[in-house]
Amino acid sequence: MRMKPGHFIRSIGAVAILVASIPAASAEVATVRLARQFGISYLPLTLMQELNMLEKRAKEQGLDVKTEWLRFTGGSGMNEALLAGNLDFASGGVGPFLTIWGKTTTNLKVKGVAALNAMPLWLVSVNPNAKSLKDLGPGDKIALPTAKTSIQAITLQMAAAKMFGEKEASKFDSLTVSMGHPDAQVAMLGGKSEITGHFGSPPFQEQEMKDPRAHKIVDSFDVLGGPHTFNLVWASSKFVTANPKVTAAFIAALEDSLKLIRDEPAKAIEIWIKAENVKLNPAEAAEILKSPQNEWTTRPKRMLSYLDFMNRVGLVSAKASSEAELFFPSDAVTGPGDGAATR
Template identity: 30%
Template structure:
């Protein structure tokens, strides 16, 4: 992050493994220090963030945001480690696994419930009718992601073991290709990548929302040292998110329009996704009544402890780490104070 006097500017896209960058310029003719954040973003329905960007809410808060596009959370780990992005967007679980592998990451806030939009799909003519029918089958999915953990939990819920189905690790675009080529028996995939498959006749046999709670709670994570030094910038980002969320509630069509511009998805996809997507105020984890309340003993805390155990059991997490301070309630408190 850098600081400077606010002037209208454009930042070149940063080199992050082929990621694409989109920049919100700083406010012109405003005598204030402007803070800058390079933030990872996935090509999903993210109305509050896109509205805050396009309606210049971040600018009004003295923040210059550079969104960098990735297709999954794990794809951003290297960019975080190399300092190519300051924050990465994804699920609370995968970033905890990266933390257990030495990246010293923390989650800034829980902003989105994506569980209904992560689904196990099978071809329309497949004999597979339920999770039990996946025994001995190949399931495409992102290794170490919410869907990897979800597959394990859903198998257990149906009286099976994690070894009864084989996860074939691949990124979402490759999952679509493998699914259509029948190289796999099923895909545990998220929207928007899942949406055209469903439109073409693929059947949903399970979702992460079948779990209580599901693992797909999304937001931004960053390296602890960077977050310690830049809590003010992150609090401005969260306040901008809240402004975007309020505007989205007033004008849902704006969220769809700006999502299409960033992601390139079809309008029908965005409309369908919006129906199953829940977004939270950036301070929701401070609320004991919220589904994403964060404290020792909360449901979210228990789920993340289980996610870490899963990672250790299958060998994708190397170390047992203390999760009590994993989600930064201090940054949320700062955002709440404004």
């Protein structure tokens, strides 16, 4: 029986209770392999790594684990690693997650563990003649994490469909170039490459907008009609079932990380800048961190809007009637709030 959408509240504490109650068939993993990408949106995972939060929480579960952190420039690479059995917890945008969720509903059953945030994504251009999507032409090249499947690529398709009709959803796909955010920023602002636009994420988009040549063409919140999940963490059902204590430790560590962001933002920023060697002063980082549009929450938002679109254009065949079907289930649905870590 499907859970009614209104009854579903993502609670990382509730999921921790659930996974901790699953009996382990054998010893749990001694090394946990996790991955993240670039940008301040992965701050919760950066803090988790730098402060050994997962290791500390695992000890409370009676486990002595090590962590191996990998870095990817896009979600598709993470999915390949996950499918190959070389990664335990993947993280990225909604597009890559829905892609692997849809492909594994009858085998690995990859599902979401928790959302990380809700943030707007901007398509920034330095082409003075490109003031809107209507102005983009063959001379424009748009850098984004992964062509066709990243959340930026899907959002661009949704924006094209909204403006030109759904049959034209892929109108700008030929203009896109797969590139990590740091390289994309340098390529666009350097003026020595073919890149004229970057569909990025915080803090890259905010930094780019400080350049007098830069202007925003697309805002994902406008395309989706409001705030939406940007990043989340996912894993295979096989891993979660076989490693209930490790999964519970990860969820607890994520809660610790989000609490630190809320309670001690200055400390969180200091750790992030040092760990990532970011050329961003603390005041600028704090402005991004505390922006009303940037929400640090495990509650999924408007993910079904992405899935419905991907269903219609043939990118994902599997369907869902509620966001509950996209995540590992919770047996502790209690009310309208979803826990301290989602404020």
